[in-house]
Amino acid sequence: MNIILLSGGSGKRLWPLSNEIRSKQFIKIFRREDGSYESMVQRVYRQIKSVDAQATVTIATSRTQVSAIHNQLGDEVGISVEPCRRDTFPAITLATAYLVDVMHVDPSESVVVCPVDPYVEDDYFEALKALSAQADKGEANLVLMGIEPTYPSEKYGYILPESAGSVAMVRSFKEKPDAQAAAQYIAQGALWNGGVFACKPSYVLKKAHELMDFAGYDDLFARYDTLQKISFDYAVVEHEPKIQVVRFAGTWKDLGTWNTLTEAMEENIVGKGVLSDTCSGVHIVNEMDVPVLAMGLHDVVISASPEGILVSDKEQSSYIKPFVDGFEQQVMFAEKSWGSFRVIDVESRSLTIKVTLNAGHSMNYHSHQNRDEVWVVVSGRGRTLVDGVEQEVRTGDVIRMPAGCRHTVMAETELKLIEVQIGSDINVHDKQKHAMEREWRAEGQE
Amino acid sequence: MNIILLSGGSGKRLWPLSNEIRSKQFIKIFRREDGSYESMVQRVYRQIKSVDAQATVTIATSRTQVSAIHNQLGDEVGISVEPCRRDTFPAITLATAYLVDVMHVDPSESVVVCPVDPYVEDDYFEALKALSAQADKGEANLVLMGIEPTYPSEKYGYILPESAGSVAMVRSFKEKPDAQAAAQYIAQGALWNGGVFACKPSYVLKKAHELMDFAGYDDLFARYDTLQKISFDYAVVEHEPKIQVVRFAGTWKDLGTWNTLTEAMEENIVGKGVLSDTCSGVHIVNEMDVPVLAMGLHDVVISASPEGILVSDKEQSSYIKPFVDGFEQQVMFAEKSWGSFRVIDVESRSLTIKVTLNAGHSMNYHSHQNRDEVWVVVSGRGRTLVDGVEQEVRTGDVIRMPAGCRHTVMAETELKLIEVQIGSDINVHDKQKHAMEREWRAEGQE
Secondary structure, eight states: OEEEEEOOOOOGGGTTTSOSSSOGGGOOOEEOTTSOEEOHHHHHHHHHHHHOTTOEEEEEEEGGGHHHHHHHHOSOSEEEEESSOOOHHHHHHHHHHHHHHTSOOOTTSOEEEEESOEEEOHHHHHHHHHHHHHHHHTSSSEEEEEEOOSSOOSSSEEEEESSSSSEEEEEEEEOSOOHHHHHHHHHTTOEEEEEEEEEOHHHHHHHHHHHOOOSSHHHHHHTGGGSOOOOHHHHTGGGOSOEEEEEEOSOEEEOOSHHHHHHTOSSSEESSEEEOTTOBSOEEEEOSSSOEEEESOBSEEEEEETTEEEEEETGGGGGOHHHHHTOOOOOOEEEETTEEEEEEEEETTEEEEEEEEOTTOBOOOEEOSSOEEEEEEEEOEEEEEETTEEEEEETTOEEEEOTTOOEEEEESSOEEEEEEEEOSSOOTTOOEEOOOSSOOOOSSOO | OEEEEEOOOOOGGGTTTSOSSSOGGGOOOEEOTTSOEEOHHHHHHHHHHHHOTTOEEEEEEEGGGHHHHHHHHOSSSEEEEESSOOOHHHHHHHHHHIIIIISOOOTTSOEEEEESOEEEOHHHHHHHHHHHHHHHHTSSSEEEEEEOOSSOOSSSEEEEESSSSSEEEEEEEEOSOOHHHHHHHHHTTOEEEEEEEEEOHHHHHHHHHHHOOOSSHHHHHHTGGGSOOOOHHHHTGGGOSOEEEEEEOSOEEEOOSHHHHHHTOSSSEESSEEEOTTOBSOEEEEOSSSOEEEESOBSEEEEEETTEEEEEETGGGGGOHHHHHTOOOOOOEEEETTEEEEEEEEETTEEEEEEEEOTTOBOOOEEOSSOEEEEEEEEOEEEEEETTEEEEEETTOEEEEOTTOOEEEEESSOEEEEEEEEOSSOOTTOOEEOOOSSOOOOSSOO
């Protein structure tokens, strides 16, 4: 099975765990059997591989997510990187071209396209296989998954099939209706459209060539910023007469808000927290080192991260976005290709961060024009390169890097540093990359 | 007017703002007219001085609070330090002996004794003056303040006066009753006993000499740990036939729980926070640098500090103590005589703290046996003394102190340091004090 997972934007609706650079699909919130936690992408990827170990998985995403994907899924997964944000039609076309031209998938071998973030069980992936098999038959150009509705939701589009069988031709689509209309559609046998479909790559590429002029993946990638913003529904689905739908009646949850996300959590507390016995329906998701104590609350979600603290009635939590848009704040935590960092102190002329480098990784060789930096190694072993001089470092070592000094560090084991930045104008743009004066033995550098 | 303010224990009921070493009376939570915030002790002290600029104020407290009191009130206030915790009779006796022997107050000049933490207005202090004047008349040995009850509370003792006048002899006392009995007492004209009284120092000392053998303040201080734990009520009030009560009908609030504390707050938010318009009766007290967002909550208090995060229904907040007792946690924030510190990162073999030294202050000259330390100056100017070598330091400077190295720093301006402690056994007991090898120009050192 070939799968394209669409990994979308920043998701402020799950603030303070998601922010401009960390998306909800990377939050480790689901408990594994061994007691550790996995994120939405890790869960979905694990499920795909358990149903089809040979599946070719490609994630269509933006540049900002590449590090997080490699950190969480390893280097084997295919990533189709959108150079900039366009809509779903350019994104699906680019990922399809990647599959054919880079991954060498046969263009007549069907591919399944689905969002990366629904909360589903293994039967969903079995249904994807059925979808793929149906598309291979060639009875229709597109085969959609139709999810059996559990209530007259206003959040989804509806698919009206021509018959009640497990596979049927699509009669018509209905955009997100109000609850009353939704109930009528459901009475007529309508299904939710979860944005999941299968088709042949050759079909997507043919449709793309009708609208855009490009030679192949590389060419499409190069001119991606010139493409029109247009959705797959609008560009393709609405004009296609031969569409089939395959029914799916299993678990399917859209975890877009705290309300729905907490429904999918098996435990009420992730991280340090205590609920008094006068609490009911309360969830705590705490990324901080100190405890959260909740007393006498009902149907409330509490989440704390280095970005801030949310305490919300669960129903109300879906209205979070305008509040988060109003926070003007520097990013306090980020995952990078080489590890992660977290801001631990802010002064007017200094910034102190904790840097964690994964074993075998290093930063770019770089310098800053307007700030001095000091590293104190608080855990692990590695090697620094400072103005061309290489040095072994371990817990307790101190490295000083005045402004202009070129520097990097490579982690032999996991390496943790306290980095103090000193200067009157500390900002993320003050960073110059340099070529190294000597061969550097680090692996995994970028 | 002479006043003894009784400044009590740790107050876990206001966790996470109060903890083992920071008591509720030092939390800066009340807005001043200039927009800054003051604590309970600062508010009470300011109010006393505005009503009677000449008042002699002595705070009876434990050793752990001395630094916080000096930081918040300056060096002029008198402090009677209890060498260890006894009950109110030894504490009041020690403070009275301090007033007479150290502050040279005339033993026949009345003194007012009251708790440091009620939330009151200026009329309360006018009432204290009346109490003091009444005690000076010598019509009774003790003059109590009787607070006009606003509801049949079960939290207070009741005073039954012989008449309804503004000054009356006390007929009897009633210990904390149930609500029904309280209503009956109130119908009979009973008043709340807020633990406020005036009397002559000579009276307290006479009663003390009947129970204890001591020569004066110094002698009492020296043998304080041998004294019996006994309350002033039990030792004195219950046996005294000549007690008067003076009525007080003004504002008087006991701010012992989050519920009552938030009632006294003029604003719903102290620190960074946002309330959605679907919130009602919600208070946020946030000491962290990141925002708290509250949505769809009613009658809830949210408080965040380096110690943890509390989210509680206001009514329920009075049951907090057993939960806080259950937290096994190192102290994450403390005020010291020289400034304050805050833990910002914890690893198995390192601890990173931010140290703020007040201008003109320095630490003890000390060393650690089992840990190295590194200071990075992130703000201000000062001088370090390291193994006898003095050095000027300013923002950006790095000082390394291997285990065994003697060190201190003196702040010329307010000085902020990032201190990284490195070692396999980091604990607060690993600290040896040393005499200095040279004259040190620091003021305010302790």
